[in-house]
Amino acid sequence: MNIGTLLTLEYIKSEKKEKYKCKVIEKSDTLLIIDYPINIATKKTTVLRKGTQLEVSYVGEDNSVYSFTSIIKGKHKLNVPALSLEIPEKHDISRVQRRQYVRVDTAVDLAVHSLDQSFPSFSTVTTDVSGGGLSFIIPNGVKVNENMKASVWMVLPMNSGEYQYICVEGEVVRLIDHTNTAQTASLKFNAITKQSQQNIIRYCFEVQREQRQKELD
Numbered sequence: 332m333n334i335g336t337l338l339t340l341e342y343i344k345s346e347k348k349e350k351y352k353c354k355v356i357e358k359s360d361t362l363l364i365i366d367y368p369i370n371i372a373t374k375k376t377t378v379l380r381k382g383t384q385l386e387v388s389y390v391g392e393d394n395s396v397y398s399f400t401s402i403i404k405g406k407h408k409l410n411v412p413a414l415s416l417e418i419p420e421k422h423d424i425s426r427v428q429r430r431q432y433v434r435v436d437t438a439v440d441l442a443v444h445s446l447d448q449s450f451p452s453f454s455t456v457t458t459d460v461s462g463g464g465l466s467f468i469i470p471n472g473v474k475v476n477e478n479m480k481a482s483v484w485m486v487l488p489m490n491s492g493e494y495q496y497i498c499v500e501g502e503v504v505r506l507i508d509h510t511n512t513a514q515t516a517s518l519k520f521n522a523i524t525k526q527s528q529q530n531i532i533r534y535c536f537e538v539q540r541e542q543r544q545k546e547l548d
Contacts, residue, residue: 334358336389337543340368343384343400351377352543356413363416364407379403379414387416390536399424434461435538441467442484446500450474457485462532464501464519475516479503483518487534495530499523 332355340351351368358364367376379385381403388398399419407413439457453473458466465483469475480502487495500522507515520528 332358332363332389332391337540338363338365339371339388340379341386341388343386351379353414356411357409358418361418362404363401363418364409364413365416367412367414378406378412381405385416390540395426397424397426433532433535433539434459435535435542437535437538439485439487441465443467444482444484446480446482450479458515460485460531461535462528464504464517466507466515466517469506469514469516471513475503475506475514477503477506480521481518487530489534490537495527495534497527497531499527 334355334357336355338353338355340353342349350371352371353365353368355363356366367378369375370377383403385401385403386398387401388396391397400423401416401419404415404417407415436459437457439460441455441457442452443455444452450473453470455467455470455473458468465485467483480500482498482500485497485499487497489495499520501518501520503516504519505517507517509515
């Protein structure tokens with residue numbers, strides 16, 4: 332775990348369901364020094380009391396999620412107000428098994444084509460993307476039905492400056508009506524290459540990291 336790593340904190344054995352985010356700003360052999368946590372729901376800075384037991388999670392360099400239990404050891408005065416967390420032993424850090432893909436809110440250009448020529452092709456943008464599917468805005472005048480099968484093309488702008496061109500076959504599994512915005516459709520991927528899925532997952536993690544960084548700035 333490096334300086335700059337973003338952490339998510341949750342109470343252990345508490346009725347409180349709040350989640351907090353913070354960043355590692357210093358570290359020693361026994362302590363992680365973090366900036367004051369921000370409540371994810373309220374966006375307010377929080378000072379956690381000494382002795383508070385926490386479940387800590389973070390995304391590692393391999394894009395896997397890891398977690399461990401820790402305790403607030405006290406306050407520290409650096410360039411910014413800070414708290415210290417007890418560093419766990421390596422064998423006490425667990426890799427979290429993902430039950431579902433990370434889904435991020437992002438607008439990516441999308442071209443939708445019918446697999447059986449049952450509807451004209453159209454262009455739109457996504458509202459969210461994951462390694463297992465995506466949601467997109469249904470343009471005015473376009474008829475989309477549940478169970479509709481389609482191939483979709485999208486271009487993912489990666490942080491490296493390269494573009495990944497992805498073609499996936501999928502099925503519309505849900506239509507969602509919104510009060511003040513356009514109707515959206517959720518599409519589940521049915522046929523996707525391993526490489527394309529890995530590129531989508533990598534893109535989602537890059538977007539997630541950027542969003543977390545903006546929230547902490």
